[in-house]
Amino acid sequence: MFAIGFRCGRCGAAYGLEEVRYVCPRDGAEGTLDVVYDEAALRRALTPEVLRRHSDRSMWRYGPLLPVRSETLDRLGDAGLVQTVGWTPLIRAVRTERRLGLRGVYVKDDGRNPTGSFKDRASALVALKAIEAGAAVVTTASSGNAAAALAGMAAALGLRTVIFVPASAPAAKVAQLLIYGARVYLVEGSYDQAFDLTLAAAEAFGWYCRNTAYNPFTREGKKTAAYEIWEQLGGRAPDRVFVAVGDGNILTGLWKGFRDLAALGWIERVPALMGVQAAGAAPLARAWAEGHAAVVPVVPQTLADSIAVGRPRDATFALRAVRETGGAFLTVSDEEILAALRTLAREVGVFAEPSAAAAFAGLERAAREGRVGPDETVVVMSTGSGLKDIPAAVRAAGEPRRIPADPGAALGRLAADLGEG
Template identity: 65%
Template structure:
């Protein structure tokens, strides 16, 4: 584990307010911890910055010259008061691959894959969790908690272990075993909720308020967007500070797409990119709550009982819906819906044509690209980035379903004759 020097200063002193997305009420940092008190858990807050103040102490050239290769290279743009609390694991600066073979299959030559499955706990959620443990320590918390369908939970457990915080995790009992194993190996206290993710979310908030634990929950904690926005910074920098035309990402609660929007908006406000990319949110058919709200042109949702193979985006009540809908609407993007069968096909195509192994929710973004192209929503000459939010080892049963009937495994005795006989049959076929 390499400890690298941290840049300074941070953007903490450039925060002008925490602004409610519903009523516009503004609060100073520390005045409220999580949400606007006028709206309870629905009162999602946005961190607002004085961009002139940020520009006074950093610029794009200074950032490019920074040799640190993780999300903390962007510390001058992050709301951290105490950099000494930054966890030791290297989070972020994940690879961005040009994907010509996958692009050829889809008919999209200018296609890139951002592989966030390369993070320490194998998902995009490490970005928010890394920032969460910093804010928890700033608040003098000894225990940190979250509700999750799996990835955010593992991310928080790993980041908490790295700094010695206790973690209490609420996950649906139906979460994949690989994700539960991650929680246990990191030493988290795991509460398997016999219910949905949405019920686990509500239980987590109630427990945090009663016990005084620091809560990392998506949307409820305004700083989670700030961690997730670092992926947008990386995409822009890795593409030479020229934003792509579109970015596709799977959407459940809505925090990731909201974070990408915040990151690109920061860069645009600072003049570091000339234009915003169109953000494309991909949802599974059995969990398309935000798609329906977007299609109807409203912010109100119709809660459902979700059902999809993509557990990480299986959400019936998207908690960060306001930021997600804003991200798509303000960038003239769109929501796209894909089936579980399309998701499984995308898992295969992505792995076989790029070498990137994605869990179902992450592969949904690739399925969304294919669907949007078929529907004429994307031009064949556009520069497109698809964000892979989680590694395929998170859900081996789903991966086995994806290759059902297509696998090439063969069982043979350990002899050359047996191998040659089998190869001879293959040649005949």
């Protein structure tokens, strides 16, 4: 393993891997940690040629770039669900390119992961770290996807899970939790309140906590998407990446992955990161626009439940990622999100949940406002399957029409409806 320690994103303090478990002791929950690697040793051990010869088609092909012991990775053969996370398709959106007047638009469809979301990447890695920590129970707070991912990965590895989700979480996501055998608690409050409750419960009962950003290994799992984009584009980085943002951890994971590639000398620069927030839950976008280093919490109001976060837990790194890459934060309305949900399905063939469609809505807004150059290559992260939130899909697409079964009556109605005859 090439991971050698942690560094606090707030104060810069350095720690050994065994010194801390979650966040910086000096800064508390505001001091999220970044995993530090021996870059010189990595450059000697790993080259693009070595990677190209690797037969594995999952996130685990990047084992040397992950903070997991080799003996822990050996357990993957007994946990098929965990073993198959990652290497999701990168789809060329040709019709979108033509409509927006752009050279290259790609959609990374992480709804194809085993439990249907990008969060499988983080949860798979955290589940392995829980095993290394000797934990029997893993817990997390989630609006649904992270919890479903953790429940599935933990079940495959024989770990027990205790999950806290807002009572407003979509029924499909709660059903996933239950079918994987998790003990589920519906919290009568927001995601942010569920997050704080999970921290208290983990401390009280000695459970291993997966909470986004609070656990530094969540970012490490998510960064593997950047490696895949680089490989799937033929060994080059895109110019821009659009990603929906709640806590900010997916965005910072992508930043970490591209920074790793730059440190290895495999790319010349890190892509501009474009964080997209729902207008009703946009504390990071506001802080970025006003030039602030910290966010002011808000009460989230959006149909995109996966990014309905009022107090982003990875705010420090997220703001830095956007500023240092020359990116931007954008906001989109719920109406734009629903429209993007339809367009993404009908132009690209990707069925996304609202939070995933928000990134596509962000691309459309940026293109209209001239924030994307016509010769740029752009990747849009689709982070969750539309099957996660069927009511939102129906709201976007409309209800189907009913007709009688009798051909005589049905054909006349069809002709009138379709303008035929």
